[in-house]
Amino acid sequence: MKLRFVLPVLALLSAVVVTPAAAAEADPVTAADACYTWGRTLSQGASGEDVRQLQIRVAGYPGYGGVLGLDGQFGPATKAAVTRFQQAYGLGADGIAGSATFSKLYALQDNDCTPVNFSYDELNNCNSDWSGGKVSAATARANALVSMWKLQAMRHAMGDRPIDVNGGFRSVSCNNAVGGSTGSRHLYGDAVDLGAGPQGFCALARQARNHGFSEILGPGYTGHNDHVHVAHRSSRFWSAPSCGI
Numbered sequence: 001m002k003l004r005f006v007l008p009v010l011a012l013l014s015a016v017v018v019t020p021a022a023a024a025e026a027d028p029v030t031a032a033d034a035c036y037t038w039g040r041t042l043s044q045g046a047s048g049e050d051v052r053q054l055q056i057r058v059a060g061y062p063g064y065g066g067v068l069g070l071d072g073q074f075g076p077a078t079k080a081a082v083t084r085f086q087q088a089y090g091l092g093a094d095g096i097a098g099s100a101t102f103s104k105l106y107a108l109q110d111n112d113c114t115p116v117n118f119s120y121d122e123l124n125n126c127n128s129d130w131s132g133g134k135v136s137a138a139t140a141r142a143n144a145l146v147s148m149w150k151l152q153a154m155r156h157a158m159g160d161r162p163i164d165v166n167g168g169f170r171s172v173s174c175n176n177a178v179g180g181s182t183g184s185r186h187l188y189g190d191a192v193d194l195g196a197g198p199q200g201f202c203a204l205a206r207q208a209r210n211h212g213f214s215e216i217l218g219p220g221y222t223g224h225n226d227h228v229h230v231a232h233r234s235s236r237f238w239s240a241p242s243c244g245i
């Protein structure tokens with residue numbers, strides 16, 4: 001979003017080297033950052049990579065217990081997620097992603113496509129290059145990105161207070177070193193361990209149920225009295241008995 005403030009400068013510079021017709025196509029309202037720019041309004045029935053990019057960013061709005069598919073197909077679940085996102089930010093809630101929705105998403109993302117309040121570095125336990133896990137480095141990073149967008153939604157829903165992240169991806173050797181289980185989702189990049197922060201463990205564990213985390217482990221579950229673990233898995237597994245979950 002920082003780019004927005006230098007756009008007038010860029011516009012002046014580009015006016016020197018591009019044709020007036022090309023310069024006229026630039027729209028300051030919908031201009032994005034270095035991450036991704038949507039080129040059309042998206043509504044139910046649309047499909048493509050632009051839909052998938054949208055799905056990643058609204059993955060934290062599937063509704064209680066839901067997990068949004070990231071398949072590039074704009075179906076009813078995507079429409080519902082977009083509607084919840086719009087409601088969360090006071091936008092017109094029609095489930096159609098147009099300029100107002102995209103502008104909010106641009107404001108929420110950094111140039112590396114991470115949401116503004118989370119970073120790849122903090123989701124990487126052993127300062128690795130994301131290789132050496134159970135999936136490729138690219139997949140591990142992509143999985144972490146989705147978890148960050150889920151956390152951004154959760155953070156906003158909890159009053160925009162900072163969420164304390166204690167780590168995420170682990171290579172096999174890193175996972176062994178910290179005593180992680182052999183099937184840990186940390187090996188896939190989508191698991192994130194949360195500190196109590198200002199919210200407290202149980203509030204975090206409860207809230208995570210609304211934001212697309214199919215794996216939630218917290219106080220009362222073996223090894224999780226000092227953090228809340230959120231991740232993606234194929235079938236739901238929530239356990240934080242001390243929190244009534």
Ligand SMILES: [Zn+2]
Nearest residue numbers: 191192193229
């Ligand atoms: Zn964990």
